Amino acid sequence: MRRAFQALACAALFGLPLTAALAPQPAQAKPAAPAHHYENFRVAIYIAVNSTRQLADKATFDREFERAMRQTHFNKVYLEVYRNHVFATDEEITRIKAWFEEKGVQVSGGITLAAGGEGGQFGTFDYEKPADREECAKAARLAGKHFDEVILDDFFFYASKSDADIAAKGGRSWTQYRLETMRGVARDLVLKPAKEANPKVRMVIKYPNWYEHFQGAGYDLEQESQDFDAIYTGTETRDPVVTDQLLQQYESYEIYRYYSNIRPKDAKGGIGNGGGWVDDNSTLYADRYAEQLWDTLFAKAPEITLFNWRPMSEAKAVQPGNRQAWADLPTTFRWQDMVAGYKAGAPRDGQDPRPGWGRLAGYALETVDKDLGKLGQPIGIASYKPYQSSGEDFLHNYLGTIGIPIELSPKFPVNADVALLTQAAAHDPRIVEEIKGNLVAGKTVFITSGLLSALQGKGIEDILEVRDTGHKVAIHDFLNGYGAGNGESLNDPAHDNPAVLFPEIHFYTNDSWPILRGVANAKGFPILLMNRYSKGILYVLTMPENPGDLYNLPQGLVTEVKKYLQRDFPVRLDSPDHVSLFAYDNGTFVVESFRDQPVTVTLSLLGQGVHLRNLSTDQAVASAAVDAKAADRWKRDGVPARTDFAATVQPHSYQVFKIEK
Template sequence: MIRVTRTLLGAAALCALLAPAALSSGAQAAPAVKPQPLPAYRNFHAAIYIAVNNAKELADKATFDREFERASRQLHFDKVYLEVYRSSNFATDAEIERVKGWFEERGITVAGGITLATGGEGGQFGTFDYENPAHRAECEKAVRLAAKHFDEVILDDFFFYTSKSPADIAAKGDRSWSQYRLETMRKVSQDLVLGPAKAVNPKVRMIIKYPNWYEHFQGTGYDLEKQSQMFDGIYTGTETRDPVVTDQLLQQYESYSIVRYYDNIRPKGSNGGKGNGGGWVDTFSTLYVDRYAEQLWDTLLAKAPEITLFNWRPMNEAKAVEPGERPWKDKATSFDWKAMVASYKPSGQAGDPGPGWGRAAGWSLEKIDKDLGLLGQPIGIASYKPYQSSGEDFLHNYLGNIGIPIELSPNFPKNADVALLTQPAAKDPKIVEEIKGNLLAGKTVFITSGLLNALQGKGIEDILEVRDTGRKVALHDFLNGYGAGNGESLNDPKRDNPPVLFPELAFYTNDSWGIIRGVANAKGFPILLMNRYGGGVLYVITMPENPGDLYNLPQGVTTEIKRYLQRDFPVRLDAPDRVSLFAYDNGTFVVQSFRDDDTDVNLSLLGAGVKLRDMATGKLVEAKAPDGKADAWRRQGVPARTEFAAAVAPHSYTVYRIEK
């Protein structure tokens, strides 16, 4: 680490200059001053998590020196989280202090870590049984150990509850498992974690890291409503890994959107804490190295203030990172494998394995750091996910993967010009009245077919008479437009898209208007319905039964939906599936492709005559000539926009700036 080395040299030189004078005057030698950590990057901090087995190994000086040398030669980092407990494995006081001291001597901030887990079996995670006195005692012992040695401690994401022992069954009583676990874990948080930690060290800041499966938290006791405010801060698991082969099937956009959601749950400065402290990425289930880089980039594009790399082992192990399957290897992609390899600084020792995961991480972080300073604060379509809610699981991330920027919040977007509400919003008992409020204020509200279904018989009929019939229909052909003689195909003549299964919605003609529709055997089915209420407009988007089928829709369908959803948004992306848009309040935006091929996109900017600059090249992008399509009947009063053609390489991103 060049910067840390400079700090150490500066301190050593200063001591050398002052030491003779001090000794000649008979003064006592001043205590050694630990070098202060310098930021590893300009726009974020970088940390490495060290699991307890690695922490214990590092207590051997030769091991520490060897592993620190390789990690720091590949990767800038200014902080480590030193784990003291995991699955009945405790570090000793001596091991903790020894390793902590060696890192601090090198200018690295050291915080503590705990993983409250019991191992598990058969591939399933094992959690403590919090009705078991022995487990409760071990939990408290681990917390006290960490608080004794550190002023900041993070809980790795196993602080949930899956046990159904006889004691749990008896304690649950008539409550649902979700309610029992939420109430239990609130008490556990206070009685076994926060209380004991503060008793040992009143200055300690306890941070809870929440994982990536946020849709299902309430089922295992994770509480984003109350528990997130009890701790001194929260942290975000942004590992999305491979979106196909892993069992969670998390979409790439979630590495960005989950940070935005947690930021809105625990904003900076709330409850006297630092809010959402950062994002956390691991190397697991990474089939090609670009996927690892994408997770790092998307976490930081969401403006996470810190990135934590899990864990110490892959960052320092004497093993070369494999590129994986990369059919795009000869293209100019954002992750430049050849440049990464060329940037590696060999140790000079025989048998140097070459660049490892540490260098892949370091190179990726160095690249994104150059771009982050250009970007303002993230903006997106206001969307609402109440606490302890679920439904249309992870739909927001699929929408993000078709180019719709989402700003997800646990708070209803009152008076937002445009609000997008999905099925979880039904958890709010006042949701119908809140929708009415926005509409009566002249705003636009989009609801999904899943939310419509959940609100049937609960007052939504007072706004519009549209219902889910319970029947399903497979649609292959799609059209837009309404009114006699209007409409055009949205299908791609170059692509034979597969049939997609949709719920059938019934509506009254001329009360609601079918803006976009699917057609099957001479019968039309609404995909986007418009209904006016008060001074506002309510749209219903019919979602595929499988949200992944959003990727199978013709591009014309998703583009047309975005024309309504993002009518007044500063930038709109017309692209195939798995191309995302990240927008910011200073007129910048990022287009990122998760596709394996070169992709042409169209960028539509709000305003006539605006300019677009590619920040990678510094050059202006030439605007497209208006196509002259006569579609005023379809979008009355639509503000002027300027169109640009662009292209994005496989698994790559480009930063743009809008200029007047």
């Protein structure tokens, strides 16, 4: 009985199936446990098949394991058995798996269903070709044979347009053809052969970071995510300026939250969304790699996977990169401390190569592990992205990078006090009726100008007669205030922001009210438009034509938008762009700066008489003096009172706070 209890506890710790934990085990020597486990998450390293084959040499295994474990204390590896037409052998897999288990490391399998590529483009299988279908099934069968858990790396999409594909597609769109084809491939060529080889195997599909475009390549977040036993999240955002995807830093957090709402833990204890996955590609400075790890874990991922074994174990020193601007500041990631704390191994070829990518990861993870236990469950502004939808690409991540916390879901936020709907919501044929439902219930709904445009002629006129004219206007000046009074400039007198291109939104005066507006050559244009419907309020938020221009808007304008969008939110952030807010249901929150210089921000907390503690320094934060004019406005407009605090955040750093009553 005691042994069964211990087995269950071990299963819970490492995410093992309970059936595997309770199965009779042969007598064997007790494996040596890794030297250290992180308290709030597990760490895994993915081993690509070429490294798998090299590790079959015992001397190579011992040398690389020692360096990898000395730098990052990992609990688990994913041992890949197939990629790009390369298979590991049964003997190699068995041997390496045993060696890791002797070290106390859990071993799961991995497969990458990719077929090479050319000219920098990724190659996928052609699933109309019998040979490719058989190779796919063979890879799944091999992995299932050796492991009780197998993860698919993120190449399980379909980009081929061969003559066979063209003929099979027929009159369907490429999106429909690929979605339907890949659903069948998942069931028949991956899940079926793997489970025939091992009925206990748990198959996990890792979804990558380009979720706005999935459906066009056959990635299905709706059905396929439920067919597999669990999902996993690619949280790598890399550099947001020079990489071709231009993914914003906030996505490392937001995408894990979105996928967790697609596949939450089930009532039977299923893992749902198993973790986040980060690589070292396109990392221009050390802190950017650490930020991706931190933001994945701020989203409450239970496991982080480091891709891949080679940089984590190779005898090569990592470089700090282009971080001279903040090298001497007290940042959260301290390069000098990481180097000074590095424990050298036995010299090889005359000298130790100094800290590698593994130590960079280990230092970043040890840093954030001290803070994660203080945080509750993430909260944010309810937003909606239906399955197979796209529009205003990755806008939620731009909003998160200007300090608006987002909780993205594939389900419409029925009766959410505040809902934010972007153009992607137009994919839902019932969206207008759902908006009405929230408004009739007395709730607040924000829609972007992109969604307004997409819904023209589709019933939105029954709520408000506002339309996108199709004209564009460059706006430099922004004002607050509406009605018969004067406006207050929202421009920053110390910083001349560039003109930003907006769509022109037409409305009827006194039917709708431009709460915030732009002015260009003596003509006004609504930036935030208010319209009352039934017992609720509908706002139209006019977005720049280029979402990246959110970073060029005056801070005063962005802060005013937040005041309406986060009217009753526990904490609100008044800051420049590239400062993010992560909020939690236990009164804690994290402020993280992706900027290259220190920044002072204002933290606006809901209520009067509240107190704030900086958990990163364990110091109480002094509140600002109450603005009498603002207090009068609270009473007049029925706006909840708030208390403001100031804080300074170092470059590429975060601080943790707690609201105290």
